[in-house]
Amino acid sequence: MNFEKSEKLYNTAKTMIPGGVSSPVRAIKPFPFYTASANGSKIYDEDGNEFIDYCMAYGPMILGHNPPTVKQAIIDQLDKSWLYGTPTALEVEMAKRITNLYPSVEMMRFVSSGSEATMSAIRLARGFTKKNKIIKIEGGFHGAHDAVLVKAGSGATTHGEPNSPGIPAGVTEHTLQVPYNDIEKMAEVIEKNKNDMAAVILEPVLGNVGPILPEGDYLKELRALTAENDVLLIFDEVITGFRLAPGGAQEYFGIKPDLTTLGKIAGGGMPIGIFGGRKDIMEMISPNGPVYQAGTFSGSPCSMSAGIAVLDYLKENKVQETLNKRGDNFRKMLSDVVGDKKPDYYVSGISSLFVIFFGEKPLNYQDVLKCDAAGYMEFFHKMLNSGVFLPPSQFETNFISLAHTDDDFNKTVEAVEKNIV
Numbered sequence: 001m002n003f004e005k006s007e008k009l010y011n012t013a014k015t016m017i018p019g020g021v022s023s024p025v026r027a028i029k030p031f032p033f034y035t036a037s038a039n040g041s042k043i044y045d046e047d048g049n050e051f052i053d054y055c056m057a058y059g060p061m062i063l064g065h066n067p068p069t070v071k072q073a074i075i076d077q078l079d080k081s082w083l084y085g086t087p088t089a090l091e092v093e094m095a096k097r098i099t100n101l102y103p104s105v106e107m108m109r110f111v112s113s114g115s116e117a118t119m120s121a122i123r124l125a126r127g128f129t130k131k132n133k134i135i136k137i138e139g140g141f142h143g144a145h146d147a148v149l150v151k152a153g154s155g156a157t158t159h160g161e162p163n164s165p166g167i168p169a170g171v172t173e174h175t176l177q178v179p180y181n182d183i184e185k186m187a188e189v190i191e192k193n194k195n196d197m198a199a200v201i202l203e204p205v206l207g208n209v210g211p212i213l214p215e216g217d218y219l220k221e222l223r224a225l226t227a228e229n230d231v232l233l234i235f236d237e238v239i240t241g242f243r244l245a246p247g248g249a250q251e252y253f254g255i256k257p258d259l260t261t262l263g264k265i266a267g268g269g270m271p272i273g274i275f276g277g278r279k280d281i282m283e284m285i286s287p288n289g290p291v292y293q294a295g296t297f298s299g300s301p302c303s304m305s306a307g308i309a310v311l312d313y314l315k316e317n318k319v320q321e322t323l324n325k326r327g328d329n330f331r332k333m334l335s336d337v338v339g340d341k342k343p344d345y346y347v348s349g350i351s352s353l354f355v356i357f358f359g360e361k362p363l364n365y366q367d368v369l370k371c372d373a374a375g376y377m378e379f380f381h382k383m384l385n386s387g388v389f390l391p392p393s394q395f396e397t398n399f400i401s402l403a404h405t406d407d408d409f410n411k412t413v414e415a416v417e418k419n420i421v
């Protein structure tokens with residue numbers, strides 16, 4: 001494959017944009033490909049190369065790229081202009097859909113990114129409980145804000161900076177870490193810090209170090225433990241929301257968190273974040289209460305219009321049901337190919353999420369760090385040259401969209417068979 005134009009763009013970009021990218025996860029060594037367009041399950045670079053895309057913009061594009069129904073909603077909104085600085089009927093419509101799908105979300109606020117949603121939810125949890133400490137899961141990624149950049153997954157782990165410099169120790173000393181799938185450790189840390197513990201925040205399925213699934217009754221036990229100790233439970237469903245089920249992981253696993261954060265799919269590819277939950281907690285948000293949160297682009301009309309269009313399409317077409325079946329089939333196809341290969345590979349995933357771990361089945365962050373990340377990157381490059389774009393890191397998940405076809409799956413499996421050791 002020829003990447004001449006991308007290389008040229010990178011050489012110019014890197015002089016003005018650190019790493020030549022606007023988010024570190026997009027940095028691919030020796031240089032990333034620069035995208036010209038995307039449609040359905042395919043992404044096209046500036047050199048005219050076509051790839052089957054499993055990165056899918058890191059999750060929002062559940063219907064595939066450029067879906068007509070969402071595009072039309074955005075175009076219709078553009079005709080009416082796209083930013084007002086006032087509330088709109090669109091926010092009311094969007095809120096109705098979310099409360100219907102997420103019974104735990106009695107009230108909500110719209111923001112512009114998943115990071116903003118988790119930042120606001122954590123502030124709110126602290127303001128409501130009048131306590132300072134939070135627990136996050138090792139390897140969990142809740143965006144790029146100060147309180148959660150500790151043992152953070154995603155690009156922070158990929159680039160070897162799970163604890164970013166630039167964050168005062170006084171901020172992260174209140175962020176305690178426990179391994180995923182370890183309820184005993186969670187109980188111990190809560191017990192030790194009970195008087196100052198505001199909340200536990202976690203991705204119900206760890207999605208930013210590849211999908212790692214909850215074992216047994218882990219989530220149910222966590223719900224019981226946090227409730228018994230007056231600690232708020234925040235589900236970060238920015239990845240799992242609207243994907244595992246219409247009502248996200250909380251519907252799929254039958255758990256009711258106190259607060260939830262959503263994003264990605266909810267904006268149909270336009271910038272969005274949502275945090276919401278119990279009414280008594282949400283009423284603490286300004287102007288009803290003293291916990292402050294604000295944003296010029298919050299509730300952006302294009303994001304709301306695209307979000308409504310995508311949520312309606314998902315509902316009318318029972319998309320999650322279809323995708324969950326396709327995800328199961330595709331993971332089985334992949335497992336059949338890599339299962340007998342050595343060294344060990346493990347196909348992990350749930351619903352329309354998947355990853356091939358270059359190692360044994362991980363239960364938590366420490367396990368996934370033992371995987372052969374360099375071996376994965378070699379595989380990534382071979383796959384790219386075979387026309388398949390996977391996330392450029394062992395510490396991310398792949399996404400299947402409604403636009404992925406049997407032909408895509410078959411071609412991908414052929415490429416995996418060819419490119420894996």
Ligand SMILES: N[C@H](C=O)CCC(=O)O
Nearest residue numbers: 023025058154155208396
């Ligand atoms: N894994 C990240 C979020 O889900 C990827 C997005 C980014 O950091 O640009």
